[in-house]
Amino acid sequence: GAVVSQHPSWVICKSGTSVKIECRSLDFQATTMFWYRQFPKQSLMLMATSNEGSKATYEQGVEKDKFLINHASLTLSTLTVTSAHPEDSSFYICSARDKADTQYFGPGTRLTVL
């Protein structure tokens, strides 16, 4: 079946640094990818919808200058957390939608900001 990978799976960084998270669809082309943020035992929060070749659409309350999204190809989207702070520590999950409109989730990236 379709597989979506994320890299890295776990990252620890110092406050003020930037972190890039990659999301790849391994065996299908994804014109649309989604980025979610999850706090423990809580619902996923949709951060943005990323369409290949165009600017991402951010949800209300999500700072586009802080969470930079680049969907450079049909198989790769990246999320960069700029000037990360401890409150950005969370679990970030991407998903990719194929041509049949089926959504596949990545395994997630756990970000810890010290």
Place this chain on the structure above:
Amino acid sequence: GEDVEQSLFLSVREGDSSVINCTYTDSSSTYLYWYKQEPGAGLQLLTYIFSNMDMKQDQRLTVLLNKKDKHLSLRIADTQTGDSAIYFCAESNTGGFKTIFGAGTRLFVKA
């Protein structure tokens, strides 16, 4: 590795009950979730159940867990057209950070 499986489609008539099934492989699962996704929207947490529970009821929703068979189901009573959506089953282990999702079941409700 861990895996969560669901059937991809379910079609029911308005007013009938819907039952969406899910199986998982991780025996250390602690929390099991049901999410709903409407077109163009993000995931909305419907309900979750701890692994030490067999059943949880919340208004029209009933969650049944068979831990021995690693089988989870979501029953929607008196299904309405507004219930048409994709329903995702998910599981996570102690700590709640890593969550594994199923591919989603698309529920069609016919008037």
